[in-house]
Amino acid sequence: MMPAISRTVTKVSTFSAWLSSICLLGMMGVTCIDVTLRFFRHPIPGAFETVGFLGALMVAFALADTTLKGGHIAVEFLVEKLHSGVRKWLDRITTLVLILLFGLLTLRMGGYALELKEAAEVSMTLKMPVWPVVAGICGGLGLFVAVLVTRLTRSV
Incomplete structure (x- = not known):
């Protein structure tokens, strides 16, 4: 049962990493086009908003896959001096x-997304609903938690 869940979490994390890449490409595209159009005095309205939303989604979608691959920065100069058993317990804790x-x-981000949806909150410039962005961040964080849970169950 657990290997199937672990495989599913890995596949969804890989898909999430692709979504993160698409967000990064979108950020680059909007920024390049906006800078070019500013030269001709026609900037893209809401470019700053769009890049901010895509940046937040990019980070949230990348967390799970980065954790699976061990891509986070770790400062281990103290931890590596510990006994391997102590290191394992420290990692688990x-x-x-x-x-x-x-x-x-x-949980709080999910609740906040629902609050924003009920209030019909929109962004300042584009007037687009904000709740889908917050819900996307919530999904990325939830997937990160799922990766952590599968990592913890594998280490026990």
């Missing part, structure tokens, strides 16, 4: 704290 912290953050 750190992962558990991350699960709790980001689990609560995911």
